[in-house]
Amino acid sequence: MKIWVPMDSAAKALGSEEVVAAIRAEAAKRGVEAEIARNGSRGMIWLEPLVEVETPEGRMAFGPMTPEDVSALFEDGHEKALGLTEELDWMKRQTRLTFARCGIIDPFSLEQYEALGGLAGLRRALDMTGEQITDEVKLSGLRGRGGAGFPTGIKWDTVRMAHADRKYIVCNADEGDSGTFADRMIMEGDPFCLIEGMTIAGIGCGATKGFVYTRSEYPDAVAVMRRAIEIARAAGVLGPDVLGSGKAFELEVRVGAGAYVCGEETSLLNSLEGKRGVVRAKPPLPALEGAFGKPTVVNNVISLATVPVIFEKGAEFYANFGLGRSKGTIPLQIAGNVRHGGLFETAFGMKLGQIVEDLGGGTASGRAVKAVQVGGPLGAYLGTDQFDTPFGYEEFDGEGALIGHAGLVVFDDTADMLGMARFAMEFCAVESCGKCTPCRIGAVRGVETLDRIAAGDAEAVPLLTDLCETMKDGSLCALGGFTPYPVMSALRLFPEEFGAVREAAE
Amino acid sequence: MRHSKPTADEIQALIDGQMHLEGPLLPILHALQEAYDHVPEAALGMIAETLNLTKAEVHGVMSFYHDFRKAPAGRHVVKICRAEACQSMGANALSDAVLEKLGIGWGGTTPDGSVTVEAVYCLGLCACAPAAMVDDRLIARADAARLEKALEGAA
Numbered sequence: 001m002k003i004w005v006p007m008d009s010a011a012k013a014l015g016s017e018e019v020v021a022a023i024r025a026e027a028a029k030r031g032v033e034a035e036i037a038r039n040g041s042r043g044m045i046w047l048e049p050l051v052e053v054e055t056p057e058g059r060m061a062f063g064p065m066t067p068e069d070v071s072a073l074f075e076d077g078h079e080k081a082l083g084l085t086e087e088l089d090w091m092k093r094q095t096r097l098t099f100a101r102c103g104i105i106d107p108f109s110l111e112q113y114e115a116l117g118g119l120a121g122l123r124r125a126l127d128m129t130g131e132q133i134t135d136e137v138k139l140s141g142l143r144g145r146g147g148a149g150f151p152t153g154i155k156w157d158t159v160r161m162a163h164a165d166r167k168y169i170v171c172n173a174d175e176g177d178s179g180t181f182a183d184r185m186i187m188e189g190d191p192f193c194l195i196e197g198m199t200i201a202g203i204g205c206g207a208t209k210g211f212v213y214t215r216s217e218y219p220d221a222v223a224v225m226r227r228a229i230e231i232a233r234a235a236g237v238l239g240p241d242v243l244g245s246g247k248a249f250e251l252e253v254r255v256g257a258g259a260y261v262c263g264e265e266t267s268l269l270n271s272l273e274g275k276r277g278v279v280r281a282k283p284p285l286p287a288l289e290g291a292f293g294k295p296t297v298v299n300n301v302i303s304l305a306t307v308p309v310i311f312e313k314g315a316e317f318y319a320n321f322g323l324g325r326s327k328g329t330i331p332l333q334i335a336g337n338v339r340h341g342g343l344f345e346t347a348f349g350m351k352l353g354q355i356v357e358d359l360g361g362g363t364a365s366g367r368a369v370k371a372v373q374v375g376g377p378l379g380a381y382l383g384t385d386q387f388d389t390p391f392g393y394e395e396f397d398g399e400g401a402l403i404g405h406a407g408l409v410v411f412d413d414t415a416d417m418l419g420m421a422r423f424a425m426e427f428c429a430v431e432s433c434g435k436c437t438p439c440r441i442g443a444v445r446g447v448e449t450l451d452r453i454a455a456g457d458a459e460a461v462p463l464l465t466d467l468c469e470t471m472k473d474g475s476l477c478a479l480g481g482f483t484p485y486p487v488m489s490a491l492r493l494f495p496e497e498f499g500a501v502r503e504a505a506e
Numbered sequence: 507m508r509h510s511k512p513t514a515d516e517i518q519a520l521i522d523g524q525m526h527l528e529g530p531l532l533p534i535l536h537a538l539q540e541a542y543d544h545v546p547e548a549a550l551g552m553i554a555e556t557l558n559l560t561k562a563e564v565h566g567v568m569s570f571y572h573d574f575r576k577a578p579a580g581r582h583v584v585k586i587c588r589a590e591a592c593q594s595m596g597a598n599a600l601s602d603a604v605l606e607k608l609g610i611g612w613g614g615t616t617p618d619g620s621v622t623v624e625a626v627y628c629l630g631l632c633a634c635a636p637a638a639m640v641d642d643r644l645i646a647r648a649d650a651a652r653l654e655k656a657l658e659g660a661a
Binding site for chain 2: 256
């Protein structure tokens with residue numbers, strides 16, 4: 001009997017290790033041989049810990065499991081039996097390209113990785129020239145999944161054409177946005193996919209060294225990535241002779257130290273170099289002067305982890321999914337006060353309301369949805385009257401919002417929107433790197449101004465609007481520049497909570 | 507965590523252990539904090555000397571990052587997520603209850619030195635919020651009772 005139990009940190013936080021211990025004890029008691037295999041998460045977080053039992057028909061799912069539910073696993077008719085995992089509605093409705101293997105394979109098994117298409121992309125890339133590689137990425141239409149949406153192929157091409165004695169591939173795995181966990185899930189569930197994507201980037205751009213810069217808040221992801229890199233090195237996927245091609249590529253994991261702003265690429269590069277994580281002015285672009293002053297590709301985890309499937313199945317295959325200029329798929333992360341939270345990978349274009357109501361099943365509390373914050377702490381709040389907006393870069397921009405890293409945080413009608421706006425400013429003040437004045441000072445003044453509004457001073461509302469404009473136009477990076485998104489959208493959607501209605505009545 | 511009293515030789519060995527890396531300062535600070543649960547003041551000058559920086563520069567880097575402590579934390583560290591997804595599921599009420607029960611504020615340590623409570627902004631458990639961490643153990647759908655139980659288990 002083979003039983004799969006996820007080692008994803010969300011599953012662990014919901015008790016998967018206790019379930020593993022219970023399975024071992026129960027198997028021993030019954031004298032049954034039970035092989036426990038570990039996988040990543042399938043992304044149905046509300047069903048975690050999701051245990052799967054291998055049968056001749058396929059993997060049967062059970063969840064959410066507790067230690068008390070374990071003994072019935074060894075008998076017929078479990079009350080938490082969900083049927084075949086692949087046949088679950090949530091799984092069937094997805095287009096899993098980037099997350100094709102996540103939750104299915106043992107994250108440390110290169111053999112299982114290869115059996116499901118892994119390394120095919122890298123093998124193909126090794127037979128291509130650098131220019132053919134960057135052209136393939138351009139043709140796929142892949143845009144930066146960290147939030148900015150910059151075409152990945154163009155960035156790679158800039159680095160490829162730059163002349164330098166050393167170049168770097170830096171993976172931005174500093175996933176600090178609330179509501180996002182796709183990077184963590186892929187690093188914990190399919191680390192070889194990221195390793196392969198970074199290696200293709202290295203071969204294409206002529207870089208021989210890569211860094212995965214991730215967070216100290218993700219100790220499991222750090223440990224999994226480090227071990228997977230060792231395994232890949234021992235198997236010759238990484239090292240001086242990548243898969244016998246004579247080309248070299250090395251990888252190293254670096255851990256941040258709790259600074260949100262280091263998710264901004266230039267701040268990340270400073271941190272990597274051992275400096276304060278202060279934002280750099282651009283130009284020079286990191287593609288020309290990045291890590292240690294050398295040409296550097298800085299890409300998000302999901303951008304890089306999507307590269308293998310593009311090379312395995314071809315750029316056109318990938319580009320055929322999506323909507324307008326938002327090509328391919330996007331791993332939606334549905335979070336917050338939601339019944340069915342988790343990761344759902346689908347082509348761009350799904351409507352916001354469908355994501356929240358249909359996939360997410362509405363709020364966890366059962367109350368009405370008040371607002372959805374999309375794109376992390378710097379993303380706008382959207383109201384239910386914006387639920388027709390299709391999920392795409394340009395479509396959200398048209399709503400004065402952004403998709404960011406595709407995290408959605410649902411709030412029910414008890415949410416205090418003035419409080420959330422204040423929190424956005426407070427967070428910006430705590431996390432500001434201090435380099436530019438609109439962000440460093442503006443965020444502090446923003447908190448004070450919102451406190452005035454909360455105390456009933458409606459005259460402070462125009463001041464807040466003015467301050468947000470200054471921060472938006474004058475900040476050096478997205479931290480100060482985008483903090484106005486949640487603040488102003490909260491004000492726009494719920495003016496009565498900012499005292500505007502009271503003012504009108506007076 | 508060893509929590510032993512750092513000696514100059516030990517500190518230097520920890521620094522030297524990271525010197526093969528490009529940009530070794532953050533890995534050095536992490537190594538020291540892992541060994542001593544804080545970055546000892548005595549280490550700053552030694553790091554500066556080794557990396558050919560000023561002590562002020564090293565202090566500047568260390569103080570920029572929330573993770574690095576000047577003094578050891580309590581025997582157990584509770585981190586409670588304050589970010590939006592956790593707030594949508596009642597993280598504010600949770601942290602208020604925990605801090606009030608312990609009689610401390612954010613970043614504070616109980617007088618007996620047993621527990622430090624720190625704010626954290628996102629543990630990546632946003633679909634099973636609110637999230638917390640007791641020492642190295644992640645807790646999803648956290649409530650005050652579960653945190654208390656985890657603390658008892660850790661003691």
